[in-house]
Amino acid sequence: MPTRAFRLAYDGRPYSGFQRQPDVPTVEDVLLAALRDRDVLDEGRDVPPGYAAAGRTDAGVSALAQTVAFEAPDWLSPAALNGALPATVRAWAHADVPDGFHATHDARRRTYRYHLYAPALDDGRARAALDRLSGEGDFHNLTTDDKGTARRLDATCDRDGDFLVLTLSAGGFARHMVRRIAALVRAVGAGESDLDRVDRVLGPDSLDGPAGVPTAPATPLVLADVTYPGVDFTVDPDAAESAREAFADRRVAALTAARVGGDLCDGIE
Incomplete structure (x- = not known):
């Protein structure tokens, strides 16, 4: 199978960082669960062959362009991956990369x-x-x-x-x-x-x-951007629209919470 890199955007507030940890929710947990749901992970494997991520973000940190790469079937598009991801995590672009590509070490x-x-x-x-x-x-x-x-x-x-x-x-x-x-x-x-x-x-x-x-x-x-020499990502229009809608909903919820907090703060004399 070809090695494919995916751009991930996520709201990091509900997660204890990107990397898997015992007994706490992480972005990597939901990503790997989505790959299991899509039958991309072989039985007995924790991660797909060639799997790596651009970096580890701390608890609460969000990302626009976290990048993960692994051996993926041709049909696994960002939109297909989003079908198994929660609204807090969205894939929105991908690139087919050479064998041996490493999302951590090859980041420039x-x-x-x-x-x-x-x-x-x-x-x-x-x-x-x-x-x-x-x-x-x-x-x-x-x-x-x-x-x-x-x-x-x-x-x-x-x-x-x-x-x-x-x-x-x-x-x-x-x-x-x-x-x-x-x-x-x-x-x-x-x-x-x-x-x-x-x-x-x-x-x-x-x-x-x-x-x-x-x-x-x-x-x-x-995490706003990660660049790789010679790698051009293709935006998946359906996946990008799904991501915009998901984060727009979260923005409205956050703005509403801020408004209520302001009402309480300003109303206490």
């Missing part, structure tokens, strides 16, 4: 977006912090990982109403690195930390250490 670049609620944040200070974080650096003080912490990072932000949207791109990211960057940028933008703190955090002798910069909440984080 990963992009995350962090939706930072920051109505009063100083955008100029936040951008200055991101400028200092951009380029070649060792981010050992922004992760608990003890190796693989050197990266080339591209970091920008855009104001969208009450939110400052951080866009971070690199070949890969250490554990909690994006969320600690978000916390650091928020502290600088709010005037709680001076801009020189960014340089100290990036320095080899910083006293901040991994415990010195908190980990920002997970739910505002989205």
